[in-house]
Every structure is written in C-alpha cells, then in structure tokens.
Amino acid sequence: MNFRTPAVRLGLLPAGIALALAPSFVSAQEAASGTTDLDRISVTGSRIRGANMETQQPILTMTREALEKQGFSNVADVLNNLTSAGSPAISRSDSLSSGENVGGYYVDIRNLGAQRTLVLMNGKRLGASTSGLQDLSQIPMSAVERIEILKDGASSIYGSDAIAGVVNVITRKNVDGGEASVRIGQFGNGDGDEQQYSMTLGAKGERGSLTLSAEYSKQDPVWAKDRWYSRDGSLGPNSTPADWSSISQNSTWCDPRLFGKCDDDEAVWQTLNKGGNPNNPNDYHPLTEGEYANANQQMTLLTGVERKSVYINGTYDFTDRISLNSDLLYNERQTFQQIAGYPYQSQAFGTPLSADSAFNPIGQDIEFRRRLWEVPRTTESQLKTLRFAPTISGFFEVADKTFDWDVGALWNRNESIKTNRGDMSLIGSSQALGPSFIDAGGVARCGTAAKPILGDCRPWNPLLPNGVAGQGSLDNPELQDFLFPTFTTRGLTKTTSFTANLSGSIVTLPAGDLGFAMGVEHRKEEGSYTPDAFAQSGQSTGLGQKPTRGEYDLNEVYLELNVPLLADMAFAKELTLNVASRYSDYSNFGGTTNSKFGLTWRPLDELLVRGTYAEGFRAPTIADLYGGLSSSFERYIDPCGVGAPGSVAGSAACLAGGAPANYVQLGQGNLPCSTLPCQSGDQFVSGANPNLKPETSTSKTVGLVWSPRWVQGLDISLDWYRYEINDMIIEDSVNRILRDCYVLGNSARCDGVVRAADGHVSAITYGTANLGKMVTEGYDLGVKYRLPELAIGQFSIDWQTSYLSKYDEANQNSKGDNIMVGMVGQSGDTTLFRVRSNLGVNWAMGDFGVNYTARYYSGLSESCISIGCTDPDRYANGEAAPLRKTGSNTFHDLQVSWQAPWDATIALGANNVFDHKGPLMYSAPNSSFAYYGGFDIGRFLYMKYTQRF
Structure with a gap:
C-alpha cells in the first residue's frame, strides 16, 4: 500500500486499521517488536538527540523483554517494585481513603511523594489530577516498548514536578504483524481473580505505519475477612472484641x-x-464487648480494578526529512472499594x-x-482518559551539520465519576x-x-x-x-500543551561536537472536582466537601549544552560537561529559573565517573490553590492525653484549652483509645491556600560505572544521591497543630482547636502551607552480569540495591528548637526502608526459560505505646519515643516459560512463591490494616499465553 496517496492521507486511521486487521489474520508472519530509528534518538533526561547521555545520569531502562519476565500485569506494579521506589501514594489496601485520587496507580521515586515524580508518555506529560497525581493505569501494558527511569532532578529539562526523577514510558510503534495475549491469575487463597486480554496489530507501508493495541484487564477485590492480619481487627490476630467499635450493629x-x-x-x-x-x-x-462491631468483616482489603484501553500510534513520512508521529489513547478504569456501614450517632x-x-x-x-x-459504604471510581499527542519532526543540514527539530501538541482529558452509597441522608x-x-x-x-x-x-x-x-x-x-441515596461526584482535568524544539551541533571542538538543544513550551492546566450536593451541604453522614475549580497557564523556554572538553587522552578518554537551564513563567505566581550541571569523566575505557547538580521546583497544584474544604476522620495523638508520647497532660495550656488533668484521649464512640494514634469520632475540616508558592529543591549525584575488560558481560554501577527540598507544600496536620499549641506553647495555633465538655477534640480546621523541609541521601548499587553461554544454558544476573542513609524532615522539639528528625527505617504515612534489594536470575536454554527474582526489604520500626514495644524506654529529641521493631522480609518470584514451535510463548509463574507473610504493623503503614500496604498479601499464581502472527 502506498501511504503517499491522497486517499490514505485523508483516511489514515480507518484505512490503517483495516490494513492492520486484514493481513494479520491471513498469514502467520514474524512479528516485529517495535523497531525504532536509532540514528538520532532522545534519551530521558536530555533534549539533545544523538548525544551519549544515557551514561551521564543515573538512568534505569526496562525493556519489553524484561517486563514480560516479571509477574506484574500493569506499569505501576512494575515501577513500585523498583528498589528506588518509595511507599505507594494510595495503595490498594487504603480502603478508608477517599477523594479524587482513590483508585489510581502512582509511582513515588526516592520517597519524595508521587507528585514530585514526573511521568511522561513518549516524552510528553501524563494527565494529572487536580492534586498533581499522574495515574499510571492510563497506560496499557501491551502498548509499552520500554520504560526509562531517570533517578535525578530534571526541572531544567522538563519543568515542574521533576524533583525526584522522571519516568518516561515509551510505547510501541512500527509494529509489523500482531500478537494476542491472555493472562489469568489468582491468589493461593482462592480470591483476587485476575484476567487480562490484549491484542497488538501493526502494519507498515512504504512511508508509514500504524500500530493498534487494545487491552482489557480485571482483578476482583480481596476482602479483609479473608486474611490472617485483617479479619480480627486493628491489632491483627491479637485483636479482641474490646478492640472493636462500640458503635455496634446491634x-x-x-x-x-x-x-x-x-x-x-x-x-x-x-x-x-x-x-x-x-x-x-x-x-x-x-452492651457487652462481645457485641461490639468488627468493622473489618465488611471491608475490602484490596481494591477491585477493571480497565479497558485502546492505544493507536501512526507514523507517516511526508518526505525523507519530515515525519509525523501521532499517539491516540483512550482508557477507562473503574475501581471498587467497600468499608463497613456507617457508625451512626x-x-x-x-x-x-x-x-x-x-x-x-x-x-x-x-x-x-x-x-x-445492612448497607455497607461502597465507592465505585471511574476514570476516562482521552489523549491525543501529534508531533511533526524532521532534520536539515547546514554546513555539514545536522539539526533536528520537532513541533508537537498534547491534548489530555481525564474525566472522573465517583459513585458512593452507604452514607445516610x-x-x-x-x-x-x-x-x-x-x-x-x-x-x-x-x-x-x-x-x-x-x-x-x-x-x-x-x-x-x-x-x-x-x-x-x-x-x-x-x-x-x-x-441511602446514591451520591455522585464528578471531576475533570485538562492538559493542553504546545512545544517546539531544536537540537544539533553548533561547532566541532577538538574533543567532539558541541551539542545543543533549545525549545519553548506553552501549557495550560484546568481542573474541577465537584462533590455531590449532599456532601457540599453536609446533609449526609459522608465526609463534607466543597468544589475545587481552577486553572493556570505557563510559558517556558530552555537551553541545553553538551560540551566535550577532552577525548582520547591519557586518563581522559572522555570529559564532557552538560549544562541546562529553563525559565518558567506561571500565570499564578510568576517566574522561576532552574538549572542543571552534569559532568562525565572516563579516565579509562572501562570506567566512567559521573556527577550532577540540579535545581528543581514543583508548582502548587489546582487543588493546593483552589481546592474546596473537605472533612475527614483523622488519626492523631493528643498530647493533652494521659499516657500519650510526650504527654503534657495537666499543663496550663491543656487545662486552658478544656482538657482535664486526668484526660485520656477518646476515639470513636467517645471511648478511651486502646492504641495510638487513634481515629477521631468527629469530622475535622481541611482546605486549600491560594497564597502558596512553589517548592524548591536541589539534588546532587555522583556515580561510577565500571565494565571490567577481563570479565565480559559485567557492568557495575554505584551512585550517591542527595536531595534537599524547601518550602514543601504540606497539609498542616492535626498532630502538628496540637503539638505547636500544647507542647511548644504557640497560642496562635490553638485558635482552630475546639474541645467538647469531656475534653476530646471535637473540631479543628487546617489547610496547606509551605511548612515543610526535607533532606534525603543514599546510594544505588547495580550489578549486571551476562555469563558466557554454557552447556547447561545461558545465565544472566541483575542485582539492584538502594540504601537510604538519611531521610530527615523538619520538626520542633519540646523546647521549640527547629530540628531535622531522622525517619529512616520507620513506618507511617511514608514508609522508609533502609535497604531495598532485588536480585534477578535468568536462565535460558533453547526454547525454555526460567526467571527468578528475590525482593528484599530491611526491617522497620513504628511508634508504640504498649503493644509489642521492643524499645519502650527510648527517648529522642528530649521526648519519650518508644518503638516497636520488626525484622526484614524477602519475597520470591518465579516464572517458567516455553517458546512453542507455533510462534507462541507459554509462561507459568508465581509472585511470592513461598507465601511469605510480612509482620504485623499496628501503625497500618500505607494501609487501613495492621500490615504494610506495599507487601504481598499471599502467593499469587498466574498463567500467560502469547500468540504472535
């Protein structure tokens, strides 16, 4: 077929689909795996095409082949199992979470927060919620060619949000042929059934190609009553009816x-x-304790997820020097979660x-x-994504120099609909x-x-x-x-951007070409989130919410230079400086300039030394600036309560605030809390702040890459990193307000605290603020070794380890001194493992292959009062800080595959093959239950069949 004909140009999409469908089912031809023109490619972290940038920065690349050997069925699970990934922003075990972002899949590099990791799809931003979270479930796994993860700040290249790093998902194109895949799985407990069906079809013509990928996936919810740590209550198997809710269904x-x-x-x-x-x-x-309500009996442990997606990529060469590349994506994601019937008082x-x-x-x-x-509270969250990203690119030559250019646009629209039932009118x-x-x-x-x-x-x-x-x-x-009416909440976000880039070589220096890239971008973000009328009016037992609505736009310009300083000299096979700077002008807060400097030194052919220094920023989101008020039942520790860590019960501030000297913190049903932190029985109100300014950051990395000549196939990398974030936009917390008011004596912070006659905090109002500061530091070690082929087969090893040496957040001690509090190894809203390590071993012989992975997590500690304290007498920063420590955990995954002679692949696998159980964590980190929300909840068995044609 000739793609230059007018008929095809006018009807490229329908004709291309027909072209893709017809020959694919007629003959069993060999499928291409998505070839790419490698003459002038861009690597994540740089806009300079063709420059050897991949080794200048700490970049991890995951190929399609590597993705297929893992036992994960979506992009988010793959990324969250990286050793450099932090705890999930909203895990599927966060059954009690509410709001716009529930049901999405997010990635958090370096534990800096998912909103500080920029996610790209083919180099362009993924659509974000009004809170700035980018849902990876929008991207079908079947459409992924590779994933590049830049573990370094890159605001100078990509702008806002690229503080911790950048994830760039590269999709398939130029596919010629097709493949169909079926995956079926289930937990060893007989629940959490998963099914996934996908098909990719492609056709290539004389001057163009069209690739279509469609995917359907569904995983049933898992119920808390069906797991050992969640069925009995908040203390796991140690729970008794006394720990249940006194607001009984009786x-x-x-x-x-x-x-x-x-x-x-x-x-x-x-x-x-x-x-x-x-x-x-x-x-x-x-009422007796035996008649209390065990709310976990009605709760989902893992959110149920269903996804439908279609991805289309089209390319067309207008001439040998000008090409069109266009992406079209439609995705529909629906999730289901349930919690116990409302405790009506x-x-x-x-x-x-x-x-x-x-x-x-x-x-x-x-x-x-x-x-x-009788009517549990259920939430069905639906997200519909429509994305269109066309780019026209080309190159030209001037004085024997080649210059690449591209002009692109992005329209991304996310529409969310949440349906709730179970709250009473x-x-x-x-x-x-x-x-x-x-x-x-x-x-x-x-x-x-x-x-x-x-x-x-x-x-x-x-x-x-x-x-x-x-x-x-x-x-x-x-x-x-x-x-019990049905409540409907609607959200809509739109991202519109237009970009133009130019890159090439300015001049040839003695050490090589001086490369450059420059460009401009205009972007507009719009968002709204409109709760149901009942939530807005407060006429239901549900959490009260007000609408969020706002928009902003920005203009940006950047320049990047790659300067070769030395080459092919003794102890300087390569010495290259990379410099980039970006100016961003926002309609809501003004301008900001952020720069980055990188140095690459190769003293020997087999040894590379690299380092970077980067400035970064994160602009306030629509929800940060324009979000309406919302309410929630918060978990907190009241310092005016007897027995609380750092208790100041009976102090003048507590007495003046209305807490009796013998006050014991009360929770739901106004009963004394058996564990701390304890969930409030009253709704607290939080909201936005239109006067926020951007977060700022600096990041530094220094690394070595060694490929010894005497061991063919061995590559070792070691990178040190340090991030410092200032003016962090954080939600002012109940704990922070109560501490400032009663412990530190800041009377201005007491104004929003209301106590009932019995002394418990019955109301409190708080919002977002630029109050945070954080410093983190650590190391990444990577070892890859492809052994020489042996008589017993081909072995390869991939060992990745991240060591967290520092994670300090700003706080104040009991004297009011500003201090940085170390949190490494602790669990909570952010769960910080000191060591995470993944060891992958792959064996292949003929048509058979085995892939084994061990995922290691070092031990954690959590605050405790009396339950299982291993260090009850511990003090920190002049205050009592008892801890409970747990041991390390390792989960083992195994996959066995066979390449069938009819051009198919059959794979059988198990994640957590030995059914390892993590420890009880009473602080419920990243979860609604006494277990870390990022751990496996049982052995998961699956089978995958892929047919190529």
Missing part, C-alpha cells in the same frame, strides 16, 4: 430518665435482648428517636448509636426518626395520623439490631432506598 440507646443527656462517661448504653420486645424498655441489657447529628415515634418505648426523645451494617433520617404512627392497616407511617408525611418516607426503628425483623427494620429495601 444498636444501643441511653435511657434519658436515668442519665439525662447521656453525654457523660457513666451513661449506660443498652441493646435489645435476644428475642426481646423492642417496645418493652425492660427487655434490654447493657444520633447526638452528632441532632436526630434522636422522637418521643412521638411509633417505635419509642418510653415516650421521650432517645439518643442512640447504631452501626448501619440526614434529611431522610430526621423524617424517619421523627413522629410516626401505626395506621388502620397496622403499617407504620411517617408523621401523625392527623398530618401524615406522604411520599417515600418510611419510619426507622434504630433500636432493632441487625438481623432482627420487624417494622422499621433497616433490612427493609424500601427503607434503605429512602435513607
């Missing part, structure tokens, strides 16, 4: 004739006797069971507590709990006989325990429909 109420308003510690909460009459006030008994919403209710046994308003067990509950009567037919009706409430209203009897039938039972579907 329902409790307080008799106002005995305890007045029922808001003191001596009030007795009683529940219906088994088989008892709910209308008889003497047919109740005090009538006192919190001013909705007692009315004295005039047909179900009231005493004729006075009754305060009650009831876990809404307060409008509905106030009517269902209000006056009601029994009509002539014996049916309970809302209102009074003289003035009934018509419509869908159904009276609710909250005193009926879960599973007990009767009028007003929450088991009634009609009552559920009335009380």
Whole structure:
C-alpha cells in the first residue's frame, strides 16, 4: 500500500486499521517488536538527540523483554517494585481513603511523594489530577516498548514536578504483524481473580505505519475477612472484641430518665435482648464487648480494578526529512472499594428517636448509636482518559551539520465519576426518626395520623439490631432506598500543551561536537472536582466537601549544552560537561529559573565517573490553590492525653484549652483509645491556600560505572544521591497543630482547636502551607552480569540495591528548637526502608526459560505505646519515643516459560512463591490494616499465553 496517496492521507486511521486487521489474520508472519530509528534518538533526561547521555545520569531502562519476565500485569506494579521506589501514594489496601485520587496507580521515586515524580508518555506529560497525581493505569501494558527511569532532578529539562526523577514510558510503534495475549491469575487463597486480554496489530507501508493495541484487564477485590492480619481487627490476630467499635450493629440507646443527656462517661448504653420486645424498655441489657462491631468483616482489603484501553500510534513520512508521529489513547478504569456501614450517632447529628415515634418505648426523645451494617459504604471510581499527542519532526543540514527539530501538541482529558452509597441522608433520617404512627392497616407511617408525611418516607426503628425483623427494620429495601441515596461526584482535568524544539551541533571542538538543544513550551492546566450536593451541604453522614475549580497557564523556554572538553587522552578518554537551564513563567505566581550541571569523566575505557547538580521546583497544584474544604476522620495523638508520647497532660495550656488533668484521649464512640494514634469520632475540616508558592529543591549525584575488560558481560554501577527540598507544600496536620499549641506553647495555633465538655477534640480546621523541609541521601548499587553461554544454558544476573542513609524532615522539639528528625527505617504515612534489594536470575536454554527474582526489604520500626514495644524506654529529641521493631522480609518470584514451535510463548509463574507473610504493623503503614500496604498479601499464581502472527 502506498501511504503517499491522497486517499490514505485523508483516511489514515480507518484505512490503517483495516490494513492492520486484514493481513494479520491471513498469514502467520514474524512479528516485529517495535523497531525504532536509532540514528538520532532522545534519551530521558536530555533534549539533545544523538548525544551519549544515557551514561551521564543515573538512568534505569526496562525493556519489553524484561517486563514480560516479571509477574506484574500493569506499569505501576512494575515501577513500585523498583528498589528506588518509595511507599505507594494510595495503595490498594487504603480502603478508608477517599477523594479524587482513590483508585489510581502512582509511582513515588526516592520517597519524595508521587507528585514530585514526573511521568511522561513518549516524552510528553501524563494527565494529572487536580492534586498533581499522574495515574499510571492510563497506560496499557501491551502498548509499552520500554520504560526509562531517570533517578535525578530534571526541572531544567522538563519543568515542574521533576524533583525526584522522571519516568518516561515509551510505547510501541512500527509494529509489523500482531500478537494476542491472555493472562489469568489468582491468589493461593482462592480470591483476587485476575484476567487480562490484549491484542497488538501493526502494519507498515512504504512511508508509514500504524500500530493498534487494545487491552482489557480485571482483578476482583480481596476482602479483609479473608486474611490472617485483617479479619480480627486493628491489632491483627491479637485483636479482641474490646478492640472493636462500640458503635455496634446491634444498636444501643441511653435511657434519658436515668442519665439525662447521656453525654457523660457513666451513661449506660443498652441493646435489645435476644428475642426481646423492642417496645418493652425492660427487655434490654447493657452492651457487652462481645457485641461490639468488627468493622473489618465488611471491608475490602484490596481494591477491585477493571480497565479497558485502546492505544493507536501512526507514523507517516511526508518526505525523507519530515515525519509525523501521532499517539491516540483512550482508557477507562473503574475501581471498587467497600468499608463497613456507617457508625451512626444520633447526638452528632441532632436526630434522636422522637418521643412521638411509633417505635419509642418510653415516650421521650432517645439518643442512640447504631452501626448501619445492612448497607455497607461502597465507592465505585471511574476514570476516562482521552489523549491525543501529534508531533511533526524532521532534520536539515547546514554546513555539514545536522539539526533536528520537532513541533508537537498534547491534548489530555481525564474525566472522573465517583459513585458512593452507604452514607445516610440526614434529611431522610430526621423524617424517619421523627413522629410516626401505626395506621388502620397496622403499617407504620411517617408523621401523625392527623398530618401524615406522604411520599417515600418510611419510619426507622434504630433500636432493632441487625438481623432482627420487624417494622422499621433497616433490612427493609424500601427503607434503605429512602435513607441511602446514591451520591455522585464528578471531576475533570485538562492538559493542553504546545512545544517546539531544536537540537544539533553548533561547532566541532577538538574533543567532539558541541551539542545543543533549545525549545519553548506553552501549557495550560484546568481542573474541577465537584462533590455531590449532599456532601457540599453536609446533609449526609459522608465526609463534607466543597468544589475545587481552577486553572493556570505557563510559558517556558530552555537551553541545553553538551560540551566535550577532552577525548582520547591519557586518563581522559572522555570529559564532557552538560549544562541546562529553563525559565518558567506561571500565570499564578510568576517566574522561576532552574538549572542543571552534569559532568562525565572516563579516565579509562572501562570506567566512567559521573556527577550532577540540579535545581528543581514543583508548582502548587489546582487543588493546593483552589481546592474546596473537605472533612475527614483523622488519626492523631493528643498530647493533652494521659499516657500519650510526650504527654503534657495537666499543663496550663491543656487545662486552658478544656482538657482535664486526668484526660485520656477518646476515639470513636467517645471511648478511651486502646492504641495510638487513634481515629477521631468527629469530622475535622481541611482546605486549600491560594497564597502558596512553589517548592524548591536541589539534588546532587555522583556515580561510577565500571565494565571490567577481563570479565565480559559485567557492568557495575554505584551512585550517591542527595536531595534537599524547601518550602514543601504540606497539609498542616492535626498532630502538628496540637503539638505547636500544647507542647511548644504557640497560642496562635490553638485558635482552630475546639474541645467538647469531656475534653476530646471535637473540631479543628487546617489547610496547606509551605511548612515543610526535607533532606534525603543514599546510594544505588547495580550489578549486571551476562555469563558466557554454557552447556547447561545461558545465565544472566541483575542485582539492584538502594540504601537510604538519611531521610530527615523538619520538626520542633519540646523546647521549640527547629530540628531535622531522622525517619529512616520507620513506618507511617511514608514508609522508609533502609535497604531495598532485588536480585534477578535468568536462565535460558533453547526454547525454555526460567526467571527468578528475590525482593528484599530491611526491617522497620513504628511508634508504640504498649503493644509489642521492643524499645519502650527510648527517648529522642528530649521526648519519650518508644518503638516497636520488626525484622526484614524477602519475597520470591518465579516464572517458567516455553517458546512453542507455533510462534507462541507459554509462561507459568508465581509472585511470592513461598507465601511469605510480612509482620504485623499496628501503625497500618500505607494501609487501613495492621500490615504494610506495599507487601504481598499471599502467593499469587498466574498463567500467560502469547500468540504472535
């Protein structure tokens, strides 16, 4: 087919698809794996085409062949298992997480936060949420040719967000032929079923090509009740009913004739006797611990995920010097998570069971507590991505010098829809709990006989325990429909950018060509996130939220130079300086300039020394600047509580703030907390800050790459890195505010803290601020060795290790001194392993292959009060800081493959083949359960079949 004909130019997409489909099914031809023109390629971290930049910076490249040998089915899992990756931003075990970003897959290089790792697709930005997170689930695994990971700052090359590093996913193009693949997997426990189907088709003509890749994948949720560490409660197998929620599905109420308003510690909460009459006030008994609610029984442990995607790449050579490359991507991702029915407390919403209710046994308003067990809270999050990225590129020659140019555009649109059910309408509950009567037919009706409430209203009897039938039972579907509406939240983000780049050689120096790249970019970011009307008005038991809406645009210009200083000299086979600088002008905060310097020295052919110094920045996101208020049930430690780490109970500040001298921190149900940090039973409010300024950073790296001549196939690299981030945009936390107010004596920080009569913090408001500072430092070691081919087959080894020597965050001690607190080896919101190491061993012989990987994590420590403390008397920075330490963990993966004679590959594998179990972590790091959210939750078995044609 001639791609130069007008018909093809006008109808390239439909004709190309037809071309791809027809010959692919007619003959079994050999498939190409996505060839690339290597004459003048760009490497992540530089805009200079053709320069030998890959060795100048710490870049890790993962080929398609290497990806297929791993047991992971999506890009995010591959990246999160890199040794340089930090703890997942929102793991699939974060069942209690809420908001726009839940359900997405993110990567966090160097533990600096996912929003500080820039993700590119073919060198162009991936669309981000209003919070700046870039969802890797948008990229189908079947479309990936390779992944390049730059573990260094690169704001001078790519602009904002490239503080920790850059992930560039390169997709397939110029495919000639096709392949179809099926993957099926399941945990050894018999759950978490996974299925993935993909097909890639390609056709090449005289002057162009078209590649299409389609993928469908689904993984069922895993339930907390089906794992040893989550089924029994927040303390794992050590949990007892006393650790469960006192807001029980059996329902409790307080008799106002005995305890007045029922808001003191001596009030007795009683529940219906088994088989008892709910209308008889003497047919109740005090709630016992054995009747508490184990909320984990209704929670998902791993979020369920379903994805559908289509990716199309088209190339067309207008001339031998001018080409078009265009990417089109559509992806639809849907996730499902569930948590236990809401712990309803009538006192919190001013909705007692009315004295005039047909179900009231005493004729006075009754305060009650009831876990809404019959209707668990579910969230379905859908994200639709449409991306179009055309680029026209070419080259020209002037005075025997070749110059490359390209002009490109990007339109990326992410539309999210979240559907929630399980939170109760307060409008509905106030009517269902209000006056009601029994009509002539014996049916309970809302209102009074003289003035009934018509419509869908159904009276609710909250005193009926879960599973007990009767009028007003929450088991009634009609009552559920009335009380539990479906809530819909919508989000939309758009990224539009236009770029122009020019690169080439300015002049030939004695040591080689002086390369340059320069370019301009205009980008616009728009975003909105609109919660359901119930969430905005606060008329439901769900977390209150206000809309986020905003936009900004920017113009940027950059220049990069690659200067060869020495070459082919004694102890200077190569000495090259790379310099880059970028100026960014934002519509919301102004301009910023960031530069980078890199030096490469090769004293011997087999030894390379490299180093970089880079300035970076991260602009405030739309949510940072324009986000509406939202609420959440926070986990925190109250320093005014007796027994808290660094407790100042009874101090003047605590007493003045309303905390009694003998106050013990209260959690949900206003019961004393059994473990700390403890989750609040009240909603706290947080919001945005329009006066934020950008974060700034500096990064330094020094590395060695050694390829000894006497050991063919061996490459060893060692890199040292150090990052320092200032003016970090962080969410001012409850812990920070309470510490500043009561421990450090900053009275201005007490203004937003409200305490109830019993002393517990009942309300607090906080927002984002440029309050953070962080310094991290460490080493990366890489060893790759391809052994000479032996009679027993070909062996290759890939060993990657990251050592974290420092991770310090700004804090203050009890004296108010500003200090940097070391966090290496600790778990929490950020989980920091001192050592992560992956050892991969690959064996191939003929048509058979075996790939083995060991993933090592060093031990962790977590704050503790009394549970399993291994160092209860530890002090740090002048304060009590008891710790609980856990040991190291290693997970083993194995895959066996066979190249069938009919041009197919059959692979069987297991991740965590020995079913290793990680330790209990009561701090629930990156999880909603007593287990690290990044660890394997069991043995996962899978089979993959790939047919090429």
